[in-house]
Amino acid sequence: MALRMRLFVLWAMLIVLVLVAVTGIARIRFDDELFRFFDSDLAAFDDFVALSQAFEGDSNDVIMLVEAPDLAEPAVVTAISDFLLDAQFVPGVRAAISPLALRVATENGEFEPLFPYPPPPRDVMAARLDAALENDPSLARLMSADRGAMVVVLPITEDGVDDLRERRDQIGALQDLGERLASAAPGVSVALSGYPVLRDSVARALIDDIVMLTGIGIIVGFIIAITTFRSLRLGLLTLPGPVMAVALAIGLHGHLGVAINTMTIALPVLVLVLATSDSVHIGFERSRQGGRGSARATFRAVRRVAIACILAAITTAVAFAALSTSRSEILAEMGRMGVIVTLASVFTVLLTQTTVLTTAGRFAWFAPLFDRLSAHPPFGRGLEHLPRFAFGAPRLLAWFGLGLLAISTLLYSQAGPRYSLMDSLKPSSPIRTVFERVEERVSPVSQIQIPVTSTDPAIVARVQDVVAEVTGSEQVQSIAGVMGGVDVVEEELPEPLARRLVSRDGTQTLVSVPFRYENGEETLALADRIDAALAAEPGLEGVEVGRVTGLPVMSARVAGVVLDEINRSLLIALGGVGVLIWLWLGNLRVALIALVPNMLPVTLIGAWLMLTGKGIEFSNGLALTVAFGVAVDDTLHVLNRLRLNGGIPHFDRARVFSAIEEVAPALVTTSIVLVLGMGGTLLAENKGVSDFGKIAMAVYVLALIADLVILPAALVVFGPRRDRHKEKEPT
Amino acid sequence: MIRIATAVILATASPAAATEIFEAEGAWVGEGLLATGAEAPLERGRCRVEIAPDPEQRDVSVTGSCAVAAGVSDISLRILRSGDARVNAGFWSAATGQTVQFSGTEIGTAIEMQSTTVLLVDETPYESRVSVSAPDAESFAIRQLLRAEGAEAWRLVVDMTYRKAGG
Numbered sequence A: 001m002a003l004r005m006r007l008f009v010l011w012a013m014l015i016v017l018v019l020v021a022v023t024g025i026a027r028i029r030f031d032d033e034l035f036r037f038f039d040s041d042l043a044a045f046d047d048f049v050a051l052s053q054a055f056e057g058d059s060n061d062v063i064m065l066v067e068a069p070d071l072a073e074p075a076v077v078t079a080i081s082d083f084l085l086d087a088q089f090v091p092g093v094r095a096a097i098s099p100l101a102l103r104v105a106t107e108n109g110e111f112e113p114l115f116p117y118p119p120p121p122r123d124v125m126a127a128r129l130d131a132a133l134e135n136d137p138s139l140a141r142l143m144s145a146d147r148g149a150m151v152v153v154l155p156i157t158e159d160g161v162d163d164l165r166e167r168r169d170q171i172g173a174l175q176d177l178g179e180r181l182a183s184a185a186p187g188v189s190v191a192l193s194g195y196p197v198l199r200d201s202v203a204r205a206l207i208d209d210i211v212m213l214t215g216i217g218i219i220v221g222f223i224i225a226i227t228t229f230r231s232l233r234l235g236l237l238t239l240p241g242p243v244m245a246v247a248l249a250i251g252l253h254g255h256l257g258v259a260i261n262t263m264t265i266a267l268p269v270l271v272l273v274l275a276t277s278d279s280v281h282i283g284f285e286r287s288r289q290g291g292r293g294s295a296r297a298t299f300r301a302v303r304r305v306a307i308a309c310i311l312a313a314i315t316t317a318v319a320f321a322a323l324s325t326s327r328s329e330i331l332a333e334m335g336r337m338g339v340i341v342t343l344a345s346v347f348t349v350l351l352t353q354t355t356v357l358t359t360a361g362r363f364a365w366f367a368p369l370f371d372r373l374s375a376h377p378p379f380g381r382g383l384e385h386l387p388r389f390a391f392g393a394p395r396l397l398a399w400f401g402l403g404l405l406a407i408s409t410l411l412y413s414q415a416g417p418r419y420s421l422m423d424s425l426k427p428s429s430p431i432r433t434v435f436e437r438v439e440e441r442v443s444p445v446s447q448i449q450i451p452v453t454s455t456d457p458a459i460v461a462r463v464q465d466v467v468a469e470v471t472g473s474e475q476v477q478s479i480a481g482v483m484g485g486v487d488v489v490e491e492e493l494p495e496p497l498a499r500r501l502v503s504r505d506g507t508q509t510l511v512s513v514p515f516r517y518e519n520g521e522e523t524l525a526l527a528d529r530i531d532a533a534l535a536a537e538p539g540l541e542g543v544e545v546g547r548v549t550g551l552p553v554m555s556a557r558v559a560g561v562v563l564d565e566i567n568r569s570l571l572i573a574l575g576g577v578g579v580l581i582w583l584w585l586g587n588l589r590v591a592l593i594a595l596v597p598n599m600l601p602v603t604l605i606g607a608w609l610m611l612t613g614k615g616i617e618f619s620n621g622l623a624l625t626v627a628f629g630v631a632v633d634d635t636l637h638v639l640n641r642l643r644l645n646g647g648i649p650h651f652d653r654a655r656v657f658s659a660i661e662e663v664a665p666a667l668v669t670t671s672i673v674l675v676l677g678m679g680g681t682l683l684a685e686n687k688g689v690s691d692f693g694k695i696a697m698a699v700y701v702l703a704l705i706a707d708l709v710i711l712p713a714a715l716v717v718f719g720p721r722r723d724r725h726k727e728k729e730p731t
Numbered sequence B: 001m002i003r004i005a006t007a008v009i010l011a012t013a014s015p016a017a018a019t020e021i022f023e024a025e026g027a028w029v030g031e032g033l034l035a036t037g038a039e040a041p042l043e044r045g046r047c048r049v050e051i052a053p054d055p056e057q058r059d060v061s062v063t064g065s066c067a068v069a070a071g072v073s074d075i076s077l078r079i080l081r082s083g084d085a086r087v088n089a090g091f092w093s094a095a096t097g098q099t100v101q102f103s104g105t106e107i108g109t110a111i112e113m114q115s116t117t118v119l120l121v122d123e124t125p126y127e128s129r130v131s132v133s134a135p136d137a138e139s140f141a142i143r144q145l146l147r148a149e150g151a152e153a154w155r156l157v158v159d160m161t162y163r164k165a166g167g
Helices: A002-025 A043-054 A074-087 A122-135 A163-184 A195-229 A232-238 A240-255 A266-288 A294-323 A329-360 A366-375 A383-392 A394-413 A430-441 A457-471 A485-492 A520-536 A551-585 A588-611 A618-644 A653-683 A687-708 A710-718 A721-726 B005-011
Strands: A061-067 A103-105 A111-113 A149-155 A189-193 A446-452 A509-515 B026-035 B042-053 B059-068 B071-083 B086-093 B099-107 B110-115 B119-121 B124-136 B139-148 B155-164
Touching: A002 A240, A002 A329, A043 A446, A043 A551, A061 A163, A061 A195, A061 A430, A074 A122, A074 A149, A074 A163, A074 B042, A074 B059, A149 A430, A163 A189, A163 A195, A189 A195, A189 A430, A195 A232, A195 A240, A195 A266, A195 A430, A195 A653, A232 A240, A232 A266, A232 A329, A240 A266, A240 A329, A266 A294, A266 A329, A266 A618, A266 A653, A266 A687, A294 A329, A294 A551, A294 A618, A329 A551, A383 A394, A383 A653, A383 A687, A383 A710, A394 A588, A394 A710, A446 A457, A446 A520, A446 A551, A457 A509, A457 A520, A520 A551, A551 A588, A551 A618, A588 A618, A588 A687, A588 A710, A618 A653, A618 A687, A618 A710, A653 A687, A653 A710, A687 A710, B026 B059, B026 B139, B042 B155, B086 B110, B099 B124
Parallel strands: none
Antiparallel strands: A061 A149, A061 A189, A103 A111, A446 A509, B026 B042, B026 B155, B042 B059, B059 B071, B071 B086, B086 B099, B099 B110, B110 B124, B119 B124, B124 B139, B139 B155
């Protein structure tokens, strides 16, 4: 009767969790939140916000690259003209910046369209364009010198409630018109790019990725559980906990109003692999409890591994909590969500597996499953023999581990932060390819911008000259290049164009220069050179010239700070985990030793990133921090087994050996779950997710090896002194 | 805002045969040439408008926008029959923020109108003439001329032919 009541309560709690998960999933939303990443209290972000409020930025510009054998061909000109006229009728398209909008001076000093209508014969138009390309920097920014490529910039609005859908409709309509343009004249190709297209692509990829990552994670967990337990039924019984945990993790995003974005997308799959690992540990422990009554055996098994599972969740939560201190709002949000979902996950998996296994225990087919498992113990794929290697030469391996840790830490500390706006795109991404083709064939796309609190063309011209000198660019743009200055800009240009030169309140002007974006480091170096040159210009004394900004500069400055924070988070996580183990076991020496096998994977990968020149990118830095928290799981299960065997108060070599022997198959299995469960990330469309997965998987593999080799060796050599003289040979 | 106002607002002044404007309904697309200012050269343009006549065919409103390569501008107009083949019209453009009044006559399938209020461009007043013709059964053409007050020569600023959208 008591068991029935217990089961009733367990099922009631489980049903509540299911309802929470389902109702939350229904409210989930996806958003790239690409720009929110930089939302912080840093001065560089404040500068950018002030710039965005005063001027029109390029973050809403759809960039269309038109390529043709010769853009002077009348049929091509007519097709492009058709596109431009129609594109401006697409709701939300506010302007069209293209060579067709340019004017040229006639012989009598009047101005006429660069592209007359009807279009003249190809030879005439070609001569006209070649002459203009030589004399007009505005055309050089929009058309290649060989007349084979042209850029059209279409600023779009995003003022609707559902930005994602609005943006998607606008881009879809422009794509349709682009296809029509491409088919209107022979040899013409059209490709869209720009930040709105990038954001749409990232948002689409997020939806695909989360389905794929979760699906692969569940399938992998299931297959590994079947092969480990050698039973389809036991494999199936391993699944409910992880599935519930991942559903709840996604559902909590919905309830808390946190979008699945390029940061938080990694959380569900992390929860999934952690929960699968917990579930496998419960399965192993349940098989050890085979001699007891079914319900009692299940409760006891869950109780015995619960502490290690909870501690593993807490160590992961500590890593996330460290991230939650970031000045980047979106990173801090990911940290907070990470804490919530990892802690929720462990309790969900413990509750679900207790309920499911206890219920299954009421059926006759259940107990024999574990009898069979006892007869054929779970296999550790050969890796379970690694500890024997460690016990063969513990002193050598322990010192080797420490030496390796020292060297790799030194190298890791030399790895500088690396950041690129293109980090979320794979090299093969069509958007990235178009960006690169535009830069290669026509003109750089990225902009450096300097706000000047003056509308005096002479002063602005001085700023423009300094910028031109530092950058070596002839394409610096400001009101200094507009005959008639601010008045003409305000009267003659469409709003989205005028606001790129003069602020909304009319008190500031903007000097901007396109530059070829390589990475954050080079961008910052260029920005610093411009800042220094402007500060040193005597003609600008008393003129309020703002700091160099723009999306690439701001993102590079913020990224540098945030990447340092991520590294600091790793140190916080490291300290937190050490303290946690110390408090749990009451033994500082064991706690410090336990850190060695968990620091090693991180420092080794950090050293590799430094030596290969890759540096610490967002995805790498995040993965190292989060994976560290997850990887501690193995160590905790070793220490838990040592504790259960009485090895903490009565530390000796035999107990270490015994603990490692017992837990090794589970460690191997759960590590395979972690590695292969994250394997789906390699197929992710989002490059950041893919990079995150690669680093996390490498951490898990190295952590397993370190836990099976370095940890036992270090425990034997550096373990509590008072018992070291009693060490016995393993039996 | 780009200065396509002077011409563009009038580019949609009257559809098809003048007698048919009050019967025309739905979406129409104009193709042709526009000047983006009183003294600007003609360039290719396109207009998209919605025509909504009243059931008694004495009053028609036209709203939409006109685009050239460099920009787009919203427009709105209303035309009224005042009897004895007389028509009056009022035209507004977002580009200038001005409403210009016209008055004229219907002669067969054609309308001829002359502005009764001036259009101010850079503080210079301009007067305007609009003619509507019907080259074929499916389309109507509009020509608009503009001149500064006191000047002798008229400048062509709109030459636009409309067809039913999707037709």
